[in-house]
Amino acid sequence: MKNITRLYLTVTLLIISFFSVQSQTLKCDSIVLCLTGYDHGTIQWQQSPDSINWTDISGADTVFITVLANNNTYYRVYVSDSTCNAEYSDVIFNIRPAAFTQQEIDTIFNDTSTVAMRVMNIYLQPDSVILRTSSISIPVCDTVTVERLRARMRKTVIQQQGVGIAAPQVGILRRAVYVKRYDKPGYPFEFYLNPRIISHSDTTFLDPDGCLSVPTGGSYPQWITQTYRWIWVWVEYNQMDGTYKKEKIIHQFTSHIFQHEIDHLYGVLYFDHDGAKKLKIIASGAGTSMAIGSGNKR
Secondary structure: OEOOOOOOOOOOOEOOOOOEEEEEEEEOOEEEEEEEOOOOOEEEEEEEOOOOOOEEOOOOOOOEEEEEOOOOOEEEEEEEOOOOOEEEOOEEOOOOOOOOOHHHHHHHOOOOOOOOOOOOOOOOHHHHHHHOOOOEOOOOOOHHHHHHHHHHHHHHHHHOOOOEEEHHHHOOOEOEEEEEOOOOOOOOEEEEEEEEEEEEOOOEEEEEEOOOOOOOOOOOOEEEEEEEEEOOEEEEEEOOOOOEEEEEEOOHHHHHHHHHHHHHOOOOOHHHOOOOEEEEEEOOOOOOOOOOOOOOEO
16 A cells, blocks of 8 residues: 555355355464354354255354364354244355465565565556456465565565555465554554454545555556545454454554555455545656655555
């Protein structure tokens, strides 16, 4: 994000009713499954080896459950109430994130941890394809690769004088972001794996916006753009050791950065938002551009 938005693993979601099961890495060997859309009734989690024969999981009667990370067990939730109405959730499967591909590893390790990565440019066709593609979950257990990616993304966002950056912006379609925490002393950059916005304010505010992957000036168009953003958000994410964490971000600008960076994980750019207020765009040639300003780089 220029300097001036829910946590997913790879899952198969078959929506059967208004309930939805979502997953979140807890540790390298565990996953937290969360039931969303729940209003009332008695909860019973079930598991199956084949999505046909289901058994109840003893004691699993809350919206959260921790299970082993594997790709050979199906999960769903059965919710009943006193009126004899019953609902089954969607079925979730394949909850272990895919390993880094060789191409991803080559990109991450093509230089040392102290060297910035190339930032994707929306005006270049191969880059735009990456920026418009949804990212998949990051395998937190591959600590060597994740650490190199973390270090190089930090170098990149600082070198670009941004306040946030997402892995797709450096060519890695994985769910990882850096956010500058203006709500903490010293405004530290913090790295988040598999972040997801799970709740947000009803109220929005209009804020200047910009992006490291949308260059302005020179031979590029000049943008002055504002977007409507939620005032606060609840976010879930994994820390570097795989630990699951949830927190409410009430600082408006920090909340904006989280929303902007998490958008990138879904292939969304800031000017895509409904209600985005595009104040002005000027197509200008090199050497003739008008310096009319831009938002903060994210």
